[in-house]
Amino acid sequence: MQIEIEYCVPCGYLPRATEAQTRLLEEFGNAIAGVTLKTGRKGVFTFRADGEEIYAKPAEFDIDSIVATVRERLPEPAGVTPEGRDLLMGKRH
Numbered sequence: 001m002q003i004e005i006e007y008c009v010p011c012g013y014l015p016r017a018t019e020a021q022t023r024l025l026e027e028f029g030n031a032i033a034g035v036t037l038k039t040g041r042k043g044v045f046t047f048r049a050d051g052e053e054i055y056a057k058p059a060e061f062d063i064d065s066i067v068a069t070v071r072e073r074l075p076e077p078a079g080v081t082p083e084g085r086d087l088l089m090g091k092r093h
Helices: 014-033 063-073
Strands: 002-008 034-040 043-050 052-056
Touching: 002 014, 002 063, 014 043, 014 063, 043 063, 052 063
Parallel strands: 002 034
Antiparallel strands: 002 043, 043 052
């Protein structure tokens, strides 16, 4: 899954966009293809997952909700069983 964050440069949304980018990369690591930043104007602050909008301003920004939406869209990782979520290395989550 490729995530794109489009943010308004004149509005000063770069810090929020980079914080969200870092959170998504830390949360999902190799489970996603990447998180790219795209410059924009006119107040834009939009998140897309594989081209489909998952958040757009003026909705209240909630990174936890965005993370949950991304998690719902990801396939179950290989080596994990839904019952008990036993990982290949024997760790439990």
